[in-house]
Amino acid sequence: MTEPQRWTPETEPQEVIWWALKAHPDLLMTSAFNLNGTVLLDLAAKAGYLGEVVFVDTGxxxxxxxxxxxxxxxxxxxxxxxxxxxxQPEEIWGQEQYRSDPDDCCAVRKVAPLQNYLAEKSPSALLNARSRDQAQTRSEVGFLEPGKHLRVNPLAYWTRQRLEAYAIAENLPVNPLYWSGFLSIGCWPCTRAVRPGENARAGRWADQGKTECGLWVGEKAL
Ligand code: SF4
Incomplete structure (x- = not known):
């Protein structure tokens, strides 16, 4: 196991996970069960992670x-x-808030449930599956990101091709939508298949002027 100061972009995700498991025994993993999340889950499990895998069901x-x-x-x-x-109260649940105010919809359906849970659990670090080539907004993601909870991103430098190769080699149960062009998968009202030449997250909130749900962005980052 190597320490963070010796890591380079070529450092294998397993090295990062092993370090995180030792340095942060209360490590907690979040997942949306997309390609990245499924690969990270498998790598973490093989590295000895035995903790929680937290998923937010937006409905x-x-x-x-x-x-x-x-x-x-x-x-x-x-x-x-x-x-x-x-x-969510029933009177709001049925109003297609994802059309009228997607930021607020994400805030109440995705960000708030996870924020509340993390406030309760207070883990020192989170295991996260983001990678640089998913989108321009993620092009500077590194292995570690300081914050209220240290974010550990073992897949930061893995390309989509490498993730796919790993998933196929390990016969992982990747969301079948992925192989139909849904390279990033969120809620059905806000996700479409990616077109040739687009980045992996181009199908999220397409034409809505929105690129992230708010979980991992700037001051809103958890
Ligand atoms: S992705 Fe769309 S439907 Fe899901 S919480 Fe955000 S705005 Fe609502």
Missing amino acids: YHFPQTLQTRDTLIQGYPQLNFVTLSAH
Whole structure:
């Protein structure tokens, strides 16, 4: 196991995970069960991670995403899968808030449930699956990001091609939508397949002037 000061972009994700497990025994993993999340889950489990895998159910996930979660639950019984739900009043739930105010929709359905959970658990570090080539907004993601909770990003330098190769080699149960062009998968009202030449997250909030849900951005970062 190497220390962070010796890491380079070529450092393998396993090295980063091993360090995180030792330096932060209360490490907590969040996941949306997309390609990156599934690869990280497998790498973490093989490195000895035995903690929680926290997923936020906004109420708008594709059935394939929920099925992928359930398949992973079966495949990794040593992990503790936690599903958080957005508790929204019925009168707001039915108003297609994702059309009128997607920022607020994400804030109440995605950010708030996770913020509240993390405030309660207060882990010193979070294991996160973002990588640089997912989008311009993620082009400077590094292995470690300081914050209220240190964010550990073992896949920061892995390309999509490398992630796919790993998933195929390890026969991982990747969300089937991924192989149909949904390179980044969020809620169904706000996700479309990516077109040739677009970045992996171009299908998220397309034409809505929005690129991130707010979980991992600037001052809103958890
Ligand atoms: S991705 Fe869309 S539907 Fe999901 S919480 Fe955000 S705005 Fe709402």
